[in-house]
Amino acid sequence: MTKDRPDSRPGEAQDVPGTVGDELPPGAVPEEEPPARRSRGAFVRELVVIVVIALGLSFLVKTFLAQPYYIPSQSMESTLDIGDRIIVSKFTPQHSSLHRGDVIVFKDPASWSSGPKPQQPLLKRMVKDSLIFVGVLPGGGDHVVKRVIGMPGDKVKCCTKTGKLTVNGVEITEPYIKAGNAPSLQQFDITVPAGAVWVMGDNRGDSADSRFHDGSSGGKLGSVPMDDISGQVVAIAWPLDRIQSLKSYGNVFARVPKP
Template sequence: MNLSITPERKSAIWRSVREFLIIIVIALVASFIIKTFFFRAFYIPSGSMENTLQIKDRIFVNLMRPGIWDIDRGDIVVFTDSDGWLKDTAYDTSDTEPNALENVLIFVGLQPDPAEQHLIKRVIGMPGDRVECCDDSGRIKVNGQPIDEPYVHAGVAPSDFEFDVTVPEDSLWVMGDNRNRSADSRYHMDGELEGFVPIDTVTGRAELRVWPFDAFGDAGNAREPFENVPEPAGATHSK
């Protein structure tokens, strides 16, 4: 019985292997392009956005929305830590060191990279906005308009202390939904950037919660509470 492989059979096997490798390479390149320019996975490291987002939730962030024209009040944004907000924290960003498969998923953007330092908060003030705490009912005001914030954690006040700021050009004022556990713009007003987040440090807008599976859906953006907010004088952005 002759078990040798004919040249024609070897050629067919090689063609199949080559086609499979080409498909894998194309898939990896396409995933890397998507990660770099379109969507990317991030994790939630703390309870600052509860109950909208929970600790260790996984979300997809739209990387095509980092600009002033694409972000608005009520959006949840991911941004880099340009003012040292994380220097005194120790968030648990992963259970273990990534294995080989997880490193591949990190490379193509399907799994968060635990080595990266990002923050996630909700946009409350756009450039030129005056953001204050609070009115007689304890509500945040934006350009004089009190805001009813349904996303704020139940039983938590919109803010436990007063502030009155005007957001500078090309910056944002951000706050977490769990205000008692969110070291957000309010807690960094004595920093170099006075609590404001430069728009050019925004990575993108949260779009989807993809983990856990039973919570799959919208990431929790909420522009509706801000619909009646008047634009500041000389505003250059739009919804």
């Protein structure tokens, strides 16, 4: 026969040792409460942090290492086609030497300006410029892609009796020129100014390059200032069937002496 606790009444439930409200017996392990669900606010905060970190890393890569650009015209065919996405190294010429034959991206020089360009709606332009700034979208627009033919001080002339260019008096054979194109149909004889390069498109018959913008200035207006160069094109990243590194053509200019 059991004896009721003094403070209990008949029919009342009695506390059972080890349940809530009683001390656990020696050696017992308390049950863990199920983890609380993360609030929607916490998820949003984490997502924002991830996006900010991703954009920050993208900006750093774009600023100091490499940046994507797209090809809007046919002036570099067949090396680069319309719609190609290219990777541009920021190390050249900022931290490594530029060479004849390199393909570069540069800002449209002031001497090449052809007047104001049509403007997109303000909001669309701001969003696009912001995404390009952090490196999410490929650049383009006011940037130009060409191949370096003459370095500072070089004397570039067209053309010999065989229709080829000469650099510092040495005739060069250019395998990168689009099939069916002559090295140049335009005669010129220029000297590249200090701190600038002479550039030409691989599609020589359809490229508004240094020749087009120079007029009769002897190389002063058509040459591109080094300060306007964004970097060297090192690879095609898109489309998938065109992914490749860009071939170096240093051998084309191997016999060219210093100016």
